[in-house]
Amino acid sequence: NFFASFSIASDQPFAIGDLIKTSFIEGTVEDINMKSTKIRTNYGTLATVPNSMLSENVIINLSRFNHRQVQKEIVVNRETPHEILEQAISKIKEAISSTKSTEDISVGVAGFDENGIKIGIIYYITEKSTDEYLNLQSEINLKIKDVLEKFEIKQSQTVVDINSKQ
Numbered sequence: 001n002f003f004a005s006f007s008i009a010s011d012q013p014f015a016i017g018d019l020i021k022t023s024f025i026e027g028t029v030e031d032i033n034m035k036s037t038k039i040r041t042n043y044g045t046l047a048t049v050p051n052s053m054l055s056e057n058v059i060i061n062l063s064r065f066n067h068r069q070v071q072k073e074i075v076v077n078r079e080t081p082h083e084i085l086e087q088a089i090s091k092i093k094e095a096i097s098s099t100k101s102t103e104d105i106s107v108g109v110a111g112f113d114e115n116g117i118k119i120g121i122i123y124y125i126t127e128k129s130t131d132e133y134l135n136l137q138s139e140i141n142l143k144i145k146d147v148l149e150k151f152e153i154k155q156s157q158t159v160v161d162i163n164s165k166q
Helices: 002-011 051-055 082-097 130-150
Strands: 019-021 026-032 036-041 046-050 068-076 102-113 116-125 160-165
Touching (some): 082 116
Antiparallel strands (some): 026 036, 068 116
């Protein structure tokens, strides 16, 4: 534990108040001492973790991220005319661009499957607050819905989040 404590002190992968995630725990750091680190889990419980366990694991410091990647795929009807699809893709990109805290936006035809034409959407949200992140996601999803309705594009399936990365 001494060497692990020294490693944590010198590397400083987290500080008190940081939200961290490892392979075995996720929560907010409340105390760091020579033998252990106290972490308040998302369930509200307080875990005392030996520093040796922390030093042997990958530690993701969720408090230090710059942005979150969002990937979505919308499958629309195969009968959607080419020109309408191009206009809708352009408007979806504009709608996301007009939303605060978004960057690096990509929208385009990602492929085809038995259900229809896949529109791929990738962008980053720079907001750190989880509540604000979810509010922005909702705002963007409603804007996408409005674009599809404006162009009378029918979805073959619901909007699916492919993944969300830190």
